[in-house]
Amino acid sequence: MAYVDKRKVLENVFKPDIFKFRIGELSQMTGVSTRQLRYWESKDIIQSLHRDGTQDARVYDYETFHKVQAIKYFLDEGYTLRASVQRTNEIFDLFKKTHAIIGNAVRGIEEINGETMVDLGVFDEEQQTRLWASIDDEKKVHYHVRAEGE
């Protein structure tokens, strides 16, 4: 097996931006028909990144996946398409902020005192402490605030 830089692996593990889907995949993932996806795009409800190599196939990103999933949810709740889009747009900036924070949350993984600890970054503004997380046999997460360099 080839050597892999641990930090480079972490950079990608929590970077869903690299996920790209074609229309058939997005359709199966969300339960929204390909016909609907193309129609929504014609109405500027969603957008795709065209040009998939040889074909002129649509390519969707991770954010669009969530947007489609949200619209689908509201449609199933009985909202009209227009209302579903409206509600989705209202809550989407929350998703973007959450996504941005989560994407930057995991800074590394270290073995501390024989226990696997996930580095969640500096804990205080003065950068004197760092937040770590571990998980026990019952899959319960425990948080630890440790002084820097300790």
Add this chain to the structure above:
DNA sequence: ATTCTAACA
């Protein structure tokens, strides 16, 4: 095999 557009037994 999959996606594309256009159109409607």
Add this chain to the structure above:
DNA sequence: TGTTAGCA
């Protein structure tokens, strides 16, 4: 919106 046809 579904579902075809005929392409690429």
